[in-house]
Amino acid sequence: MPRPRSLTHAQVASAALTVIDRDGLPGLSMRAVAKELGMSTMALYRYVDDREELEAQVVELVLGAVDTEPPPPDLPWCERIEVMAARLRDAVGAHPAIVPLTLTQRHRSPAQLRWAEAVLAILTAAGIEGEQRVIALRGLLAYIVGAIQLEHLGPLSGDGTVAISQLPPGDFPYMSETARQARDVGPDQEFLGGLAVLLRGLGA
């Protein structure tokens, strides 16, 4: 009987993501999202309780796009995990500015639950069980989360690496040399290389 909603929750989250992609995370405000939707600021509060819920919906929108279907079962288990890891990384990488948001929202995300369930299935099939399986899942998550952040907040290809390579070799002999070598390591090589180390440790 009441007046129907003129927007879906998905449209609201999507408008917020548009704002973030255009103006960066600092540009996200209730006013900006409302303007993006062509409504008044306060009308937005008919769809979300507060800013935090809006942020959660943005994270869910991005993480919800992650494919959680089991990878081809004919692949070796470690490659199947690589597929799952890459899907998560790619989804976040499409909207790098939300990285800090995933921090606080990640654990409440249904999409993340489905992702973890699929990874656990692979680990179990690989014969990893009990406490080792707990540690493996958390370790993978920690690595992926950390690697995504490092990649977007302090990339190997960025200014930081150049600055480090010019550090006085007397004080930082290893750092300056390593930074020079880091120029030849691309983002994919870095991410997959670290993941391969972790998987090798799991397999031994």
Added chain:
Amino acid sequence: MPRPRSLTHAQVASAALTVIDRDGLPGLSMRAVAKELGMSTMALYRYVDDREELEAQVVELVLGAVDTEPPPPDLPWCERIEVMAARLRDAVGAHPAIVPLTLTQRHRSPAQLRWAEAVLAILTAAGIEGEQRVIALRGLLAYIVGAIQLEHLGPLSGDGTVAISQLPPGDFPYMSETARQARDVGPDQEFLGGLAVLLRGLGA
């Protein structure tokens, strides 16, 4: 000839850290820090250019407390890396609320440079060089950063694990079982267990 400063930069950073420890990260504001110091808000701007610089000084205060001396050389290399990792984790763990700050400030931190230099020395002594050394350092950093965040924002001992353990076993068979097993895994076991996996991968 001019009037002398009544505060050191360290005192300013320390006051900010006091505010964060007491009121959490959302409680950090220029006003709150100024009040903590007994000065007016604008007087604070004689010590920092803006809020971002204040945050950087807080991170540096915490990270600066990390011991970067080489661990006892008679330990196996992987145990020496464990020592270095634990020092970083302990320093941040003493002020968990700053975790999100370390994200954006980490790469500019001299303390972090010294830490990385020490780790690189250990890796090199272990025979890891070239691009593999780049990947090893970044992988370690990614894991440690991610693990610290997971530990403080979604701890295994927290509500999230309980909630997951009560998920419908039909939809999430592995997650619910794994969450039940996770209750027996303490924070140290989780952190060191994941690190051990990574180090095993580096050693193979």
Added chain:
DNA sequence: CTCGTAAGCGTATGCCGTACGCCTAAACCC
């Protein structure tokens, strides 16, 4: 004692999130 300098502060601006209350569009019932 005087004076230059920078420390410290007061004020004001323009953001922000959001509590509260009004107006009105629309769907149901008759």
Added chain:
DNA sequence: GGGTTTAGGCGTACGGCATACGCTTACGAG
């Protein structure tokens, strides 16, 4: 088709935030 009800949409207002700008004042050098 008209009346009623219900929630959608909006305007206003408040308190808190970072911070630009300019004044005042404590201090040390001479």
